[in-house]
Amino acid sequence: LRGHRALGVELLPPAALAARVKTRFELSPGRLEAAVRRWVARARRRAPGPLPFLRETLRQFSAPTLGDLTRLRDALPPPDRPEAEALRLLFGSVLIPASRLHRSPCLGYRRRPVDDGPDPFERVEAAAGAMARDLEAVARDRPRWGPPAVVQEGDARTAVLPKGRIDLAITSPPYVNGMDYVMNYKLDLAWLGYANSYADLAELRRREVACDNLPRSDPGLAAGSRTDLDPWLPPILREIRTNVARKGSYRRDDMDSIVYRYFADLVPVLENVRRSLRPRARWIVVVGDSLLAGTYVPGDLLLARMARRRGFRILGIEVARVRRSGQRRSFA
Template identity: 25%
Template sequence: MSKSITTIRPIHPFPARMAPSIALRRLSGRKGTLRVLDPMVGSGTTAVAARLRGHRAIGFDTDPLALLIAKTWASDIKPKHLRKSAEKVLKEAEKIYKKLHVKDAYPVGADKETKAFIRFWFDATNRRQLAALAGSISKIKESVDRTLLWCAFSRLIITKKIGASLAMDVSHSRPHKKYKTAPIKPFDRFLASVETILKNSPFSAARKIPIAQIRKGDARELPIESRSIDLVITSPPYLNAIDYLRGHKLSLVWMRHWISDLRELRSRNVGAEHSVDSELDDELSKALKRMGETTKLPGRIQDMLKQYLRDMDKVFSEIARVLRKNGEAVVVIGDSMIKGVFIRNSWALVSIAKKNGLILYSSRRRPLLVSRRYLPPPDHRISGKELRARMREEVLLTFRKSRKIAI
């Protein structure tokens, strides 16, 4: 595969996607076939970049929509086959739609809370069309095609302005109700959505390159062997910056993920606003101090920061465990502003990495493109030029596994 590729086109919106150039650069000019891991793979940028450079990619995430997008983006596409399946799905859905009464227009087995959620975000016609499409996609036997078609379905809903729901800004995970009738009808756009995926898919079955493995898994407890990874490239969630599932729910309910399950999943994710009140060990307490003037924050938020540190401690411990001797980890992170207090996530991560035997090798700041800044709305308490500039940057940290580490 060409080493000159410098960017890749997304197939589905995703908040806080990593800039592909970061992964592509880190992977170019490397000898041999590396095993490259992203323990929080999101939409799959690391996996796609690794495959493009001819390496073996492994990615984990807890968000079912992230997994769907990453699997689709990193998979081998058979365009003819997919187009045929898509046409079949649409035809079948049109038949189902004619007989489907609006009172039954929900995903099969949906509970009361999920049904109410669907009624709030979707008008009656689109509920019927989406239920019919969902029913028809779930009947597709071939799993690659089915995954790709779900991704095309999801693209109809997860949009910035004009989608199949009554909301705007779903793709930024900030859905708010805007319309009385949704601006698009799913049946009119489904085949075009499939075409966009085909156009932006980097891999075809014709090329023989290692496949990427994308699996459900928790970065704090990775289901992989110790010392089996050459390179980790990852961008963990920023503290409190994005509630990924808030927007994703609008699409995931149609794939039979119920609201109560998604709520539970969200509360366990790294970076979620949940608080567990317990003390930190000495090293994590130091990391907390390095974050900034955290004592100015309400107790609830201080507890959330502590939980973030504990979670990231587990993530780094796992990264250190799975890396081979001399293995490297590239971590992309942004700093945060919470209630007017500047929080240096990057400094805290350097301390936590060191605690786990990962030594900082280089640190570089890079500007965040405005279009990629899926950050919360501007905080007017951010005063001072320097701070505002900081919020428009991300930090690229490169760690090496210390030789002294015993795992």
């Protein structure tokens, strides 16, 4: 919106889809609404289709809602035009509201029974109206638009970025053991066809920054005893090992290896972004701290220290929000 050229890299397919759609300011509200009408009309004429592979699908939705969702899914056009991708995003946006689930921020079942509310057709039409209004609002700033943004579906650790040409980089990596994004977005992945089996979900999870759902057989966990990332890390890993052993029962007895793997996974991101930045460019990183097995892990400070060792200069650390989690706010 300020006339700049923008490039994005995102590994999670539904998030990459959202980024592509939400940066296509040139999409006509009228063409979008016409595409929605055609899509809904096709869906209403269809018979219900097959369910996705997720084992709990029948628990996640009522039978009438499931029928409507399969009809809408099967009526989606191929994602070869901007309007078609917008329809896919609209469909994905109604999955959780139409279900018995909620995100707050992790995916889970609602504690109290709820009725279905508006049917999926009504939800899609309401979401399309909101998207059209957003496009109309953005169009008022058309003289300030820059070139169309480019969003790559890929890994920021290995993505090919233009060397020495980026003025500003912004990212928010997963927090230390913060969230299983594959599990949290499994409905989007399955219903939109990005995953067709649990093996597909496992492969996507394997490619992401480490969290505690990694299989114990993952070869990257064998490096958990290395101490070359930052001098602060070894005592943190030792304390995690000690606390896990003392507890006797914890969700992972190799949590120290998970934490090491997390920071090791971020090193290629640091190096790739460093190569892409112009001299005196800025990189803004949004990341948080964690409390694991009673051990405080200052993820923000550790990442800043690792960045400094790789040629970055730290201009400041700002606390964006204070969480009521009982975690300490200082580390020495």
